[in-house]
Amino acid sequence: MPGEKALLMMGCPEIPIQTSIAMYLSHKLTNLGFAVTVAGTDAVTKLLKVSDSDGYYVKKLLNLDKTLEDIVEKRIDFDICFAFMHNDAGMTYASTMSAISQAKIYSIVFGRNADALSETIEYNCEKIVANDVHNPSRLKNKLDKVMEDIVK
Amino acid sequence: MSCIEKMKYEILMEKMTFKESREFIEKNSDEVYYVPPGYKIFNDYYIIGIPPIALGIKDNALIFTYTKPCYGTFVLSIDSEDSRKEIYRLREVGKEKVHTPFKNGSSLENSKKPQTSFQDIWKK
Numbered sequence: 001m002p003g004e005k006a007l008l009m010m011g012c013p014e015i016p017i018q019t020s021i022a023m024y025l026s027h028k029l030t031n032l033g034f035a036v037t038v039a040g041t042d043a044v045t046k047l048l049k050v051s052d053s054d055g056y057y058v059k060k061l062l063n064l065d066k067t068l069e070d071i072v073e074k075r076i077d078f079d080i081c082f083a084f085m086h087n088d089a090g091m092t093y094a095s096t097m098s099a100i101s102q103a104k105i106y107s108i109v110f111g112r113n114a115d116a117l118s119e120t121i122e123y124n125c126e127k128i129v130a131n132d133v134h135n136p137s138r139l140k141n142k143l144d145k146v147m148e149d150i151v152k
Numbered sequence: 153m154s155c156i157e158k159m160k161y162e163i164l165m166e167k168m169t170f171k172e173s174r175e176f177i178e179k180n181s182d183e184v185y186y187v188p189p190g191y192k193i194f195n196d197y198y199i200i201g202i203p204p205i206a207l208g209i210k211d212n213a214l215i216f217t218y219t220k221p222c223y224g225t226f227v228l229s230i231d232s233e234d235s236r237k238e239i240y241r242l243r244e245v246g247k248e249k250v251h252t253p254f255k256n257g258s259s260l261e262n263s264k265k266p267q268t269s270f271q272d273i274w275k276k
Binding site: 011012014041043064065068069071072087088089090091092093095096099100122 | 190203222225
């Protein structure tokens, strides 16, 4: 596991819990020995740069579309990928990642329509689903269990 | 920003789900080709999508999906010298059935009319 590469793939940041969960997950995975990269839209990167201005929780921050382009062109790839989604577009990006990358995919589905959105997922992945918008606790607890399984 | 946003395009549909966009392309194109996610068009746009991704041809226009994380999927049409080149490439590659290097072994497929439904295509 040390040295394995993890990607956190983030979409539209309009649901508040996304940014806090991303910072939490990035920090936890880093402590487990993963080399963590966070890829997001311009809005996502701005939120993270302000929230984590010293880069304590997020070590490497990239543009989402450029990252997918680099994976398609086989310039980079990852061992695991946590794909954040609360809408169809987020799921579409994760589906693309599933098709172009060798990474094991974990789909983090949140927001008011999380259950319905998770049922539309057709690619192979482990789903972590929470119908939450403002309170990250339930999603955090579910991710803690996933990370326990990863280190087993 | 990809070059798409600098090109002269027409928005045919906006803020749709990806599947709705695919069905729109299938119903509103003279020819439809299916490509894997990450297929590159117009030099630097790598198509984001749920496979199979439909690319439509109507006259000299290329019809394709464009997904934005905060807004959903758009269906765009571009009719230009560049679109003619892309259409030529699609027809040539579709004819040759060239396999692409994606992990699931998906390949570009030609599906000239009559078209089948998404469910039928997915069962192939």
